[in-house]
Every structure is written in structure tokens, then in C-alpha cells.
Amino acid sequence: MAQHFLLSPQCRSMSLLTVAEMSEDSAHEKFKSIIWEANGGNPICPECGCTDVWVIRKNRRWTCSDKACRAQFSVTSHTIFKDRKLSFRKILTACAIFANGVMGVAACRLSREIDISYKSAWVLLHKVRDAMGKDAEAVQLGGVVEIDGAVFGGSLPRLPNSKELWAEFKKKHKAAAKKKQKLIVVMRERDDHEAGVIGRLRTFLLGKEGDAIEIARDTLLPDTVVHADMSPQWEPLHMLFDTKRINHSEHFSKDGACTNMAESLFERMRCAERGVHKHISGAHIHRYAMELGWREQYRRRSNGEHLHLMISTIGRTPPSKTLVGYWQGRKSKRVGPYPANDQDGDDAIAYLTG
Ligand SMILES: [Zn+2]
Known part of the structure; x- marks a missing residue:
């Protein structure tokens, strides 16, 4: 009988220990290398796509060239982690823990694993779930x-x-x-x-x-x-x-x-x-x-590939309309569109594809 994939060595290409031991700079470099993979890990302006950018020494930010839009941006601008409060190291470790949970990870557990509040863990995981859904949007199926x-x-x-x-x-x-x-x-x-x-x-x-x-x-x-x-x-x-x-x-x-x-x-x-x-x-x-x-x-990809895919899709996903400021009252505002069967009121995008 063939061995189950999760028992094979091919499913392990990332260790949680390595990720957790990363410095803030290494975690930031990891995000850069995946989100800006198309430009060899070098910055790309999210506003205009320009690669001619200037470094701002503070806060790991860049500014777009004078000839282009001159926007200031970071590696998480225009992504689900725009205006993030957590360090890159914590976000990366959270993603690694999430990648390792084959049935998912509970927010309650994540909050204890990386020492953040339950509310932060809940929103972080839902933002990543949103990004995972965007991955398959507009895909036509066949065969x-x-x-x-x-x-x-x-x-x-x-x-x-x-x-x-x-x-x-x-x-x-x-x-x-x-x-x-x-x-x-x-x-x-x-x-x-x-x-x-x-x-x-x-x-x-x-x-x-x-x-x-x-x-x-x-x-x-x-x-x-x-x-x-x-x-x-x-x-x-x-x-x-x-x-x-x-x-x-x-x-x-x-x-x-x-x-x-x-x-x-x-x-x-x-x-x-x-x-x-x-x-x-x-x-x-x-x-x-x-x-x-x-x-x-x-399911047949290794955990390192899962982490890579997850961060890459995070980089392509704009901030969620419902999850930004969720615990600050945004959840009560309906943004629409949503179907008639959604009676809960706190879910703006009830018809979503994944
Ligand atoms: Zn620009």
C-alpha cells in the first residue's frame, strides 16, 4: 500500500523552529522575496508597478520615483496586512503554524502560540482565509x-x-x-x-x-x-x-x-x-x-510550499472590506453585495468564491 503523503519526507520542507528563530530583518526579507518574486525580491510600487524606487531609511518603506507616482509604500501596502500592528516575525510564524494545520488552526490556539490576543488571531486567520479564496477566483474549471x-x-x-x-x-x-x-x-x-x-x-x-x-x-x-x-x-x-x-x-x-x-x-x-x-x-x-x-x-505540496503559496497570495490580495477594523465596529456595517439568504448581518460578502 502506498505511503500517505503526510508520512513521507517530501511533505516536510519547512521547520517551525527555523521560522520562529528568524530575526525581524530576516522575516521582512522573506516577505520581500516572495511578494516581489517577479522582481527578484526588489521593491515594486503597488500603485503604478514602477521598479524605479528610493529607499526611505526608516520603517522599511520605499518611495516611488519622481518620474512615476511618488507614492510611499511598504511590502504589505495594498495587501491584507496593510496597516499591520504585528511584527513580520509574528505574522510569518502565524502563517507557518497555519500552513502546518492540515485541518486548519483555531484562533484560540494561535493566540497562545504567538502571544497575541484572541481577537487579533481571529482576524489574522480570517484575512489569510480570504486571501486563500482569492487564489481560486475567476478560475474556469474543465475536464x-x-x-x-x-x-x-x-x-x-x-x-x-x-x-x-x-x-x-x-x-x-x-x-x-x-x-x-x-x-x-x-x-x-x-x-x-x-x-x-x-x-x-x-x-x-x-x-x-x-x-x-x-x-x-x-x-x-x-x-x-x-x-x-x-x-x-x-x-x-x-x-x-x-x-x-x-x-x-x-x-x-x-x-x-x-x-x-x-x-x-x-x-x-x-x-x-x-x-x-x-x-x-x-x-x-x-x-x-x-x-x-x-x-x-x-494537499500534495510540502509545508514550505504551503507557506510560500500563502504569502504569495497574501501579496496579491487587497485589504478586506469587512475584516479591516472588524472589532472596532466595522462588522456591523453591511457593505454588500450579499444574497438574500444571509440573515446574520455581519457578513458583507456572503456570496464569495474560493
Ligand atoms: Zn508608483
Whole structure:
């Protein structure tokens, strides 16, 4: 039997010890080398793309040339870590810890690992999750694609000790729990083992599975072969694509038709909800879906590559409209667009892709 990838030496190319022992200058150099990789680690103005820049001696900043926009910037300008308060060393160590958690990392744990407040850790992790989602945005999928949906969140409170009260308790809390449940739909390319290509995936927070049909029209290439389960909401797929269906009450896989790869993401999400976070709020479920989708997509990469990919995508992602100033009251302002099914009020971008 083949060895699991996580047991092989290929999955270890970065040690947390090395990252934690870095000086502030080395951590800053690491960010520069990845975010400005296209220019050999040398500064690129985020405003105009100019590489003719002047060094400002203080605070690791640069200013754009007199001939260009003359903007002042740092390596984190125009990224999710714009106006950061944490040191580069702490951010890098947080990213390394996050890269090592195959099911994710809880904010509570990260706050103790690098000695920051729970609120800082929570926002930092959500910003990175946002960046992970941006990685897959605008990607068109093709080949063989599996499509499926699952609901998350809205768990029941702990049952009372007395069994006689259970029926009444469930009746009372079930409707409230169902209201909080959110549907995640995944579209996932199958791996091409012969070509050695790992399939990409995208996740969507939707009101019902049927809403994914319009998205599939834009997201999937016209010659895609789609696999779905027997839910009547997938019927319109037959008009758009060559579609194969699998009846899950009889088989997991039959005549090549299955949605096991899509289910594998949902299993990772359930493991993360049970084993890492204990509870995932429906208001933020789309970010967890984006994160775990990213982890599924890059599951055969080493932890050093994960850290590199993470920082590189951080460098390409602009500051989040909802997470900047989240604990200072920004969360209460709706920025939109968001779908009608988002009742929580603190989630501006409820329809997000990952
Ligand atoms: Zn410039």
C-alpha cells in the first residue's frame, strides 16, 4: 500500500523552529522575496508597478520615483496586512503554524502560540482565509468536474440530562438550528493521474443547490463532463453539460459516476468543525470553505510550499472590506453585495468564491 503523503519526507520542507528563530530583518526579507518574486525580491510600487524606487531609511518603506507616482509604500501596502500592528516575525510564524494545520488552526490556539490576543488571531486567520479564496477566483474549471452541496453550522445545544425532555428540547431548538445552517456548494475537477495534475476546486455559499446552475454556466468550460447526485436541483445540468448522476442511496460510485472528490472536501470541513474549531459560525462558513478548499487543492505540496503559496497570495490580495477594523465596529456595517439568504448581518460578502 502506498505511503500517505503526510508520512513521507517530501511533505516536510519547512521547520517551525527555523521560522520562529528568524530575526525581524530576516522575516521582512522573506516577505520581500516572495511578494516581489517577479522582481527578484526588489521593491515594486503597488500603485503604478514602477521598479524605479528610493529607499526611505526608516520603517522599511520605499518611495516611488519622481518620474512615476511618488507614492510611499511598504511590502504589505495594498495587501491584507496593510496597516499591520504585528511584527513580520509574528505574522510569518502565524502563517507557518497555519500552513502546518492540515485541518486548519483555531484562533484560540494561535493566540497562545504567538502571544497575541484572541481577537487579533481571529482576524489574522480570517484575512489569510480570504486571501486563500482569492487564489481560486475567476478560475474556469474543465475536464471532469464533480458538483455537490452540503450544509454546515447550526448545531443543537447540549441535550439535557433527563431523556424525557429530549423530544421537547429538540422540537424547540431544531428550527432555530436549521435557520443558522448554511449551504456550501463545491465544484471540483478530478485529478488527472496520468498527467500528474491535481484538480482545482471552487466553493460557493448559496441559498439552495439550484442556484449553482447559473454559476456552473460561467465557471465550467462548455465541454466539461459533470458528475452530480440525484438531487432534483441538478436536473438543469443535463441541458448545459454532459452530465452523469449517481444515486447515493444505492452506490457511492457506479460506471465511473461519483461525487467522492466533492464529498472529500465536505469530510475535511466536518473534521475541521468537530476536531479543530468545535463550532463554525454560519456567518463565516464561506471563509472556512475557501481555506479547506485551498488545503484540498494543495494537499500534495510540502509545508514550505504551503507557506510560500500563502504569502504569495497574501501579496496579491487587497485589504478586506469587512475584516479591516472588524472589532472596532466595522462588522456591523453591511457593505454588500450579499444574497438574500444571509440573515446574520455581519457578513458583507456572503456570496464569495474560493
Ligand atoms: Zn508608483
